[in-house]
Amino acid sequence: MTRLDAFPVSPHLPAGQPGLRERRREQTNVEISETALTLFEHKGVEATTVGEIAQAAGVSQRTFFRYFATKEEAALRDHWAFEAVLTAGLDRLDSDMSPRLALETSFAAALTTYSDSSSIASRRLLRVNKLIKKEPTLRAVLARASVARNATLVDAVSKRFDCSELQIRLAVDVSIAVLRAALETWVDRSSTDETANLPETYSTARTLAYM
Structure with a gap:
């Protein structure tokens, strides 16, 4: 069974109240990601x-590989976050709730982290997803990671709901499709509208998906 901690995230994201050493590690992590x-x-993934x-x-290459494989x-650090x-x-x-509604409600609550379009978290997420849109290499990495992610979601839903395997898989696949459509739409809108809001875009996407 896929564990919840199998979801592809950076192992160096801060948790709780880190000490000085951990804060320095986190700063180095951010600086490497920002540089990438x-x-x-400017140059593209392949040429860098x-x-x-x-x-x-x-930093040295040895130090780089202490933080990222x-x-x-x-480059995808903030997407993993x-x-x-x-x-x-x-x-x-x-x-x-139904499995799909439960997942979408959970996603909607999580997206409040990005309610402020001018926040560091929102700007970084927007920046990395603009890059993902034009870089097939990054999209390929995400496509491979999505297999583990979907397995994680199926496992989590299976533990909470007494439903058929088909219903659970449909709930996961449809929920992820709605979320992806909202994220991509938000990225596109942000090119011309700095106030474009991810949670609001996701809310609209959910409404349209049920029509």
């Missing part, structure tokens, strides 16, 4: 090497 994003935006990222971030993972936010409430799904 900047280089990818780990060595270039490390040099620009002021690949250059793509470094987004998906970690989404899965934080999976053990509290409301079993009085």
